[in-house]
Amino acid sequence: MAEQADPGTTNYSMAELMAVAMARALESEDGNLGGVGAAAVVPMAAARLAVLTVAPNLWWFCGGASGLNPTFDNLPRSSADPKAAVGSTGKKNMLDVVDMGATGKWDWGFNGGLQIDKFGNINMIGIGPHDKLKLRGPGTVGTIWTGTLKRPYLYSMHHAPRILVDRVDYISGPGWLDGGTSRADVIGRDTLGPQLLFTPICVLDFTEDAHQLRLKSVHPGYDKDAVIANTGCELVVPDKVPETPPPTEQELFVLRNHVDRDGVLKDVRATVG
Amino acid sequence: MAGNQDKVVSLDQAGAMIAARKILSLAGSHSVNSPMALIRAAIRAGASALSIIPPVTTSIASDLLIAAGAVDTFYLCYIGFETLGFAPAFRAAAEAGTLNVIEGDEPFVMLGTRAAAGGYPFIPVNKGVYEGTDLPRLNPMLKKVTDPFTGEEVYAIPALPADVCILHAQAADAQGNAQFWGGNNQELDKAMAADCVIISTERLISVDATRRDVERVNIPGHMVDAVVHVPYGAHPTASPEFYGTDEAHLKTYFDAVRGGNRDDYLDRFVTGPADHEAYLGEVGLSAMFELQKNA
Numbered sequence: 001m002a003e004q005a006d007p008g009t010t011n012y013s014m015a016e017l018m019a020v021a022m023a024r025a026l027e028s029e030d031g032n033l034g035g036v037g038a039a040a041v042v043p044m045a046a047a048r049l050a051v052l053t054v055a056p057n058l059w060w061f062c063g064g065a066s067g068l069n070p071t072f073d074n075l076p077r078s079s080a081d082p083k084a085a086v087g088s089t090g091k092k093n094m095l096d097v098v099d100m101g102a103t104g105k106w107d108w109g110f111n112g113g114l115q116i117d118k119f120g121n122i123n124m125i126g127i128g129p130h131d132k133l134k135l136r137g138p139g140t141v142g143t144i145w146t147g148t149l150k151r152p153y154l155y156s157m158h159h160a161p162r163i164l165v166d167r168v169d170y171i172s173g174p175g176w177l178d179g180g181t182s183r184a185d186v187i188g189r190d191t192l193g194p195q196l197l198f199t200p201i202c203v204l205d206f207t208e209d210a211h212q213l214r215l216k217s218v219h220p221g222y223d224k225d226a227v228i229a230n231t232g233c234e235l236v237v238p239d240k241v242p243e244t245p246p247p248t249e250q251e252l253f254v255l256r257n258h259v260d261r262d263g264v265l266k267d268v269r270a271t272v273g
Numbered sequence: 274m275a276g277n278q279d280k281v282v283s284l285d286q287a288g289a290m291i292a293a294r295k296i297l298s299l300a301g302s303h304s305v306n307s308p309m310a311l312i313r314a315a316i317r318a319g320a321s322a323l324s325i326i327p328p329v330t331t332s333i334a335s336d337l338l339i340a341a342g343a344v345d346t347f348y349l350c351y352i353g354f355e356t357l358g359f360a361p362a363f364r365a366a367a368e369a370g371t372l373n374v375i376e377g378d379e380p381f382v383m384l385g386t387r388a389a390a391g392g393y394p395f396i397p398v399n400k401g402v403y404e405g406t407d408l409p410r411l412n413p414m415l416k417k418v419t420d421p422f423t424g425e426e427v428y429a430i431p432a433l434p435a436d437v438c439i440l441h442a443q444a445a446d447a448q449g450n451a452q453f454w455g456g457n458n459q460e461l462d463k464a465m466a467a468d469c470v471i472i473s474t475e476r477l478i479s480v481d482a483t484r485r486d487v488e489r490v491n492i493p494g495h496m497v498d499a500v501v502h503v504p505y506g507a508h509p510t511a512s513p514e515f516y517g518t519d520e521a522h523l524k525t526y527f528d529a530v531r532g533g534n535r536d537d538y539l540d541r542f543v544t545g546p547a548d549h550e551a552y553l554g555e556v557g558l559s560a561m562f563e564l565q566k567n568a
């Protein structure tokens with residue numbers, strides 16, 4: 001049964017830790033243009049936090065409210081909330097977003113899935129035969145752009161064997177496809193596949209050549225056995241797997257006073273099992 | 274209807290106009306500017322067997338129509354309740370096989386609407402957009418065709434015209450000149466892609482007021498067939514600068530439908546109240562005032 005991921009401390013919630021870990025990863029995207037979509041409260045917090053900490057020149061598009069580089073300090077639960085566009089430096093039309101996806105102009109973006117497989121392919125369509133789905137998913141939304149994004153980043157607010165699977169039932173967002181050179185061969189574009197996958201118990205990356213899911217760090221409160229037990233696909237597990245560095249006092253101060261003053265991330269569901 | 278200078282109708286009249294049509298395009302997004310009062314009026318007017326073309330993200334607007342049994346075909350891009358979970362009526366109907374789901378996506382819905390808006394039979398996209406995904410296999414409306422200029426294979430997205438498009442505005446005048454504050458500008462193409470355009474509005478303003486603030490007009494009145502003055506017409510979704518999303522109400526809906534008490538919700542908030550004022554009575558003044566703080 002899924003339970004709320006517990007970092008083993010009351011100093012921060014797992015959603016706060018995830019936002020901090022994702023923000024740190026955006027340091028390498030400083031100066032680049034990316035975005036977050038629907039059901040993206042944690043990536044929204046991460047992008048805002050990254051601007052205030054490690055990536056001051058990040059360009060980012062905030063989903064339904066369509067602001068570029070918003071400066072909200074009370075994190076909205078929805079990227080479509082008009083508050084998510086407060087203090088933006090520009091607005092985008094949805095049609096521009098599609099045009100930029102089709103022409104491969106997004107550098108980075110966060111996407112999730114109801115299934116994610118060992119090559120980082122994502123599925124928002126459903127589970128089971130398409131004419132009789134056992135689980136009808138919410139629809140592909142912007143996940144199709146993982147095929148044209150230069151560097152997709154993945155996240156899931158749930159870490160469970162039913163979510164991290166060997167092979168997704170359907171590909172709504174292409175990852176590294178079958179691994180190796182298959183993504184470049186099939187999509188025929190100069191884009192990289194998924195870079196990192198953030199879950200409530202760990203951070204994963206992908207091996208250099210086969211592009212297979214690999215454990216990168218484990219969040220406080222969990223160990224690599226817990227990750228393996230809650231993962232439904234084969235994982236590359238290095239001998240030594242470091243702990244995800246917990247949020248620093250400074251990161252938590254900025255997060256709580258300049259990003260999420262209402263404490264939305266304190267009760268966002270982030271589950272394991 | 275360009276010549277008509279007064280397009281103001283009652284909410285009941287608008288509901289009947291929607292219920293008389295089959296392909297319904299919804300504007301707004303999942304949590305903002307959903308034309309909820311028009312949707313409730315359409316359900317009360319007996320809307321049935323609708324095909325829904327939602328915005329790229331939708332939530333209670335589409336789910337309520339499905340919960341009321343008014344929908345048989347749904348053009349999917351994304352439907353959900355974000356942090357609450359999957360859209361309960363959509364999921365139940367799709368899994369039961371009582372809802373025909375067209376497996377769409379952002380380019381399919383946006384470019385299909387653009388094509389319908391401009392009268393283009395289809396819009397081709399480069400093959401790389403869909404290569405490696407299962408969408409072409411799952412969506413029979415996507416066709417692989419040959420680009421007549423280069424000989425390359427491309428995917429054709431067909432025009433997605435609608436019989437009626439319904440939108441919730443922050444301000445509109447009696448001619449239908451309408452302002453939508455916030456959002457990502459899906460409104461204009463949606464209106465252009467529909468035979469009939471119905472706008473509900475928080476404020477019904479004078480044409481003089483429109484002239485003073487023309488930069489904010491997103492849809493000119495010549496595209497509009499009917500205007501309905503409905504304060505709180507987007508509730509329980511947000512109306513920018515008027516009120517925030519009613520999270521508690523969304524949870525009430527979500528819990529009712531998921532918990533098998535769909536009819537209780539419909540009785541209390543949709544078919545029970547005789548009109549929009551009675552609906553607002555059920556929501557309560559204190560809740561409405563509270564939502565204004567969060568606008």
